[in-house]
Amino acid sequence: MNQTVPKPDFPQIVFSCYHSRSREGEQFVGEHVLTYQISGTLVLIDGHKTYISNPGDFRFTKRNNLVKFSKYPPEGGEFKSLSVHIDQETLRKFSLDYEYHIEPHQEKNAVIELPPHKLLKSYMDSLLPYYESDKTPNQQLVALKLREAILVLLQSYPEIKETLFDFSEPGKIDLEGFMNKHFHFNVQLKRFAYLTGRSLATFKRDFEKIFHISPSRWLVQRRLEEAYYLIKEKGKAPSDVYLEIGFEDLSHFSFAFKKAYGVAPSRI
Incomplete structure (x- = not known):
């Protein structure tokens, strides 16, 4: 057990x-x-x-x-x-x-x-x-x-x-660099905001200035791009990829992948 x-x-x-x-x-x-x-x-x-x-x-x-x-x-x-x-x-x-x-x-x-x-x-x-x-x-x-x-x-x-004994809270850091390293972590936007030293409202505003897209949409797109690479170039199975790139379940991942690429991840 x-x-x-x-x-x-x-x-x-x-x-x-x-x-x-x-x-x-x-x-x-x-x-x-x-x-x-x-x-x-x-x-x-x-x-x-x-x-x-x-x-x-x-x-x-x-x-x-x-x-x-x-x-x-x-x-x-x-x-x-x-x-x-x-x-x-x-x-x-x-x-x-x-x-x-x-x-x-x-x-x-x-x-x-x-x-x-x-x-x-x-x-x-x-x-x-x-x-x-x-x-x-x-x-x-x-x-x-x-x-x-x-x-x-x-x-x-x-x-x-x-x-x-360092009791300081996260300071404002490079948002673009942080997100490109941590996009595969499946946490709420408010957590990303906190870790980059921003309020949720400031995080969303700064994010759209940098990426020209909302954080939620960018995260899905970035995760799917990584999934495509891992399946196509690295030969990984969809069942091994979806958690690694930040999706909660395989069915949601498969649906989003097919919507983006027109084919199920298992057919890549």
């Missing part, structure tokens, strides 16, 4: 277990996530780079990013990972208590691949018993474990403080 399990009162720490391949599509990462890969393989794509996590790997996924991910269990086994979601409120309180003040900085990659460290491995191992117990930990314990995660990260990887 495939499952992602947060404890009822322990939602910041999530244990994932999958017996079969799970293609999750895309996700907006709203808070920093520290993850330990226990078994199986995870493939992450952020629009700039592809990251592969194997058993024993640690990664830190930064907030306010779009990622696509696929989970692959080992042959005859289970995909297992443990993730700690470190929210902004916890980090702000921590920064006040320990006087961490960081200037905003830019780093394009959404994922930081962390070298193995015994201290971090020990911390992750300490979380597993909570999923083997029938008892639910209280909020005080949750708060302590989150603070412990921050302390362990700072002890093991001091340079990560620049990312942890």
Whole structure:
């Protein structure tokens, strides 16, 4: 059975277990996530780079990013990972208590691949018993474990403080460049607007000045162009393409493709 399990009162720490391949599509990462890969393989794509996590790997996924991910269990086994979601409120309180003040900085990659460290491995191992117990930990314990995660990260990887305590929101960036890299993420327009540092109204206005078409129509056209290329030139099957380029289901993709090109994608 495939499952992602947060404890009822322990939602910041999530244990994932999958017996079969799970293609999750895309996700907006709203808070920093520290993850330990226990078994199986995870493939992450952020629009700039592809990251592969194997058993024993640690990664830190930064907030306010779009990622696509696929989970692959080992042959005859289970995909297992443990993730700690470190929210902004916890980090702000921590920064006040320990006087961490960081200037905003830019780093394009959404994922930081962390070298193995015994201290971090020990911390992750300490979380597993909570999923083997029938008892639910209280909020005080949750708060302590989150603070412990921050302390362990700072002890093991001091340079990560620049990312942890950067509380700035996305600034206004190059809209054309961003959309051409991230058009295949199936998220609402308001999310694209936020990530490019704009209100929804300003995003739509700026978009039409650049592309001379509405964002919704451009996204469909751009995704279909990419789909045509992947099917025609790369030999990919429509069933493997539609999620990759941002459509929610195969039937909608096939209908839109036939309307645009006059032929079903399976006939290309």
